Amino acid sequence: MTLKSLNFRQHREKSWRELERLLDKIEQNGIKSLNPKEIIRLAKLYRTASSSLCMIRNISLDKNLNQYLERLVTRGYLNVYCSKPPENLVTQFFTQTFPQTTRKYFYYHFTAFLILISGIIIGFWATSNDSLYYHTFINEELAGDRHPQSSKEILEKYLAPQKNIKGLTQFSSMLFTHNSRVGFLCFSLGIMAGVPPIYLLFTNGGGLGAMSQVYHKNGLIVEWWAWILPHGITEFLAIILCAGAGIIMGLAIISPGKHGRIHQLKIRGQDAGVIVMGSVLLFFIAGLIEGYFRQLPFPITVRYLLASSTLFFWCWYFASVGKKIHEKA
Amino acid sequence: MKKHEELITPENIALTVNIPNVYERIEAFLIDLVVLSIITLGILFITRFMSIISNEIANAISMLAIFFLWNGYFIYYELKRGATIGKKKKGFRIVSIDGNFLRPSAIYVRNLMREIEFFLPLKLLAAITAGNLLSIDISGFWPFLWIVIFSFFPYFNKRNRRIGDIFAGTMVISIPQAKLQKDLIEKTKLTNKTAKIEKTNFEFVFSDEMLNIYGKDELEVLERILRSYSEIPKKESKKLFAILTEKIIKKINYSETLLQKQHKNFLDEFYQKQRKYLENKLLRGKSLKRRTERKKK
Numbered sequence: 001m002t003l004k005s006l007n008f009r010q011h012r013e014k015s016w017r018e019l020e021r022l023l024d025k026i027e028q029n030g031i032k033s034l035n036p037k038e039i040i041r042l043a044k045l046y047r048t049a050s051s052s053l054c055m056i057r058n059i060s061l062d063k064n065l066n067q068y069l070e071r072l073v074t075r076g077y078l079n080v081y082c083s084k085p086p087e088n089l090v091t092q093f094f095t096q097t098f099p100q101t102t103r104k105y106f107y108y109h110f111t112a113f114l115i116l117i118s119g120i121i122i123g124f125w126a127t128s129n130d131s132l133y134y135h136t137f138i139n140e141e142l143a144g145d146r147h148p149q150s151s152k153e154i155l156e157k158y159l160a161p162q163k164n165i166k167g168l169t170q171f172s173s174m175l176f177t178h179n180s181r182v183g184f185l186c187f188s189l190g191i192m193a194g195v196p197p198i199y200l201l202f203t204n205g206g207g208l209g210a211m212s213q214v215y216h217k218n219g220l221i222v223e224w225w226a227w228i229l230p231h232g233i234t235e236f237l238a239i240i241l242c243a244g245a246g247i248i249m250g251l252a253i254i255s256p257g258k259h260g261r262i263h264q265l266k267i268r269g270q271d272a273g274v275i276v277m278g279s280v281l282l283f284f285i286a287g288l289i290e291g292y293f294r295q296l297p298f299p300i301t302v303r304y305l306l307a308s309s310t311l312f313f314w315c316w317y318f319a320s321v322g323k324k325i326h327e328k329a
Numbered sequence: 330m331k332k333h334e335e336l337i338t339p340e341n342i343a344l345t346v347n348i349p350n351v352y353e354r355i356e357a358f359l360i361d362l363v364v365l366s367i368i369t370l371g372i373l374f375i376t377r378f379m380s381i382i383s384n385e386i387a388n389a390i391s392m393l394a395i396f397f398l399w400n401g402y403f404i405y406y407e408l409k410r411g412a413t414i415g416k417k418k419k420g421f422r423i424v425s426i427d428g429n430f431l432r433p434s435a436i437y438v439r440n441l442m443r444e445i446e447f448f449l450p451l452k453l454l455a456a457i458t459a460g461n462l463l464s465i466d467i468s469g470f471w472p473f474l475w476i477v478i479f480s481f482f483p484y485f486n487k488r489n490r491r492i493g494d495i496f497a498g499t500m501v502i503s504i505p506q507a508k509l510q511k512d513l514i515e516k517t518k519l520t521n522k523t524a525k526i527e528k529t530n531f532e533f534v535f536s537d538e539m540l541n542i543y544g545k546d547e548l549e550v551l552e553r554i555l556r557s558y559s560e561i562p563k564k565e566s567k568k569l570f571a572i573l574t575e576k577i578i579k580k581i582n583y584s585e586t587l588l589q590k591q592h593k594n595f596l597d598e599f600y601q602k603q604r605k606y607l608e609n610k611l612l613r614g615k616s617l618k619r620r621t622e623r624k625k626k
Contacts, residue, residue, distance in 0.1 A: 273438025
């Protein structure tokens with residue numbers, strides 16, 4: 001009894017088995033475990049299996065065979081087309097993907113920056129008018145002894161450096177991991193129409209402004225900013241990036257754009273994700289500066305020097321690294 | 330009732346893949362959590378030893394290691410092969426819904442969203458059970474409701490996607506392994522390999538009229554039974570064959586009566602003939618429905 005489907009299968013079965021073996025090898029050890037001959041063979045076998053599937057679908061009623069081939073081709077498809085990140089992923093990320101994506105969304109980040117600044121200004125101004133406003137902006141636990149009625153000595157104590165690096169490694173690590181997590185949370189909450197990041201930017205800015213006012217009142221404003229800015233510039237930039245990314249996602253939900261909401265969410269989501277991943281680098285650097293540099297006895301001029309260096313560095317990095325020819329100046 | 334999805338390959342073949350249920354995805358995630366917890370305990374254990382040398386460095390290392398572990402584990406495995414350990418165990422894989430390759434940026438965002446899908450609700454739950462709801466920043470009903478919606482989002486959409494999947498343009502599919510079994514016709518064929526003689530004297534004869542009654546679905550059921558009868562005890566399978574044979578005989582109006590020992594042969598040969606007949610119909614583009622359904626038209 002001859003069946004067309006049976007004949008066909010007898011001809012092709014060997015090649016399917018070979019493809020199966022190659023796929024098993026890839027799934028165990030990754031695609032790099034194949035030698036060049038095997039890779040060429042993989043491509044050919046995958047195409048053969050694909051055409052076998054089409055054929056079998058049309059001539060065979062053997063369900064087991066149909067299922068087998070469908071899954072074989074699916075596995076082949078996944079391993080041939082879907083399984084290789086670029087070789088120099090990290091380098092490419094920091095020299096191209098990250099800066100390019102951040103530039104693309106400049107207006108979002110600028111908006112985040114404006115919100116932060118306005119928070120700082122309003123916090124400062126409100127507290128200078130009536131020191132009770134201090135408590136609306138500042139979290140009592142973090143503030144400790146520092147409040148509008150504190151003496152100058154208490155405020156100075158908080159700016160005081162330490163002589164050795166004891167405990168600073170741990171401090172630095174804690175700052176980095178904690179701030180990164182806060183950044184991630186700020187970003188992911190952005191899908192609520194971007195409201196939580198805006199809120200967080202404003203209130204944190206307000207807190208900074210209010211505290212600055214307290215130091216200003218005691219004539220310590222220069223020392224205060226010298227203490228904050230070296231790590232603060234990098235850290236605020238990281239927060240702005242995360243909040244901006246959150247706003248990108250929030251706005252993507254609200255306005256569908258040209259191609260429909262699902263497509264929009266995918267594009268914006270992927271871009272926003274890149275930005276947040278990159279901000280981890282900034283949190284890391286900020287953690288190093290805040291953990292080590294800030295706590296050690298460096299003079300004020302050196303602190304301002306470092307602060308402005310970081311400012312110039314980030315401006316340069318985001319403005320010109322990985323710049324493509326057709327990007328607008 | 331599994332959901333299906335079609336994936337179109339660049340060769341223009343439509344592959345049907347299964348979408349796993351939400352609880353299956355949760356199971357895969359739980360496996361990952363267990364793996365992560367074990368490694369975390371390992372890190373804490375090792376750094377406990379290191380704290381003999383330096384308490385501070387040990388703490389720093391453990392903080393950094395745990396941070397990179399919990400955030401990097403998913404990203405690492407998903408970049409490498411599209412499936413974490415838990416997913417691999419369950420036979421799942423992450424793919425892009427448009428059929429293209431899985432971009433790294435998709436992997437980043439789908440993992441970053443886990444903050445509000447899992448970790449934040451976890452903290453909320455911990456805070457509530459500890460009895461101090463007031464101490465967390467996000468208090469109040471509406472944010473709570475939003476967060477519940479994000480966590481249970483996979484229940485609310487077509488492909489059981491998480492929030493992270495939506496923003497990454499990905500979905501999780503299930504690829505169970507499939508073993509190729511011998512063709513049933515080959516199994517019962519009495520061919521002499523060197524002489525290539527085919528079995529020409531069949532025990533039972535079926536007319537075309539008889540073979541025209543059943544359709545593709547019934548053939549598949551018969552195939553399934555014939556492939557898996559060895560998994561049930563012999564007595565049961567004998568009973569099964571008897572019932573089946575009787576049903577078929579009745580339906581197709583087969584004239585002879587059969588002995589118990591002939592049942593299996595009958596079914597094998599019926600399968601062969603029926604399949605050949607139906608595959609012929611398939612080649613000629615005719616309908617493969619059973620006759621009662623065809624008559625409805």
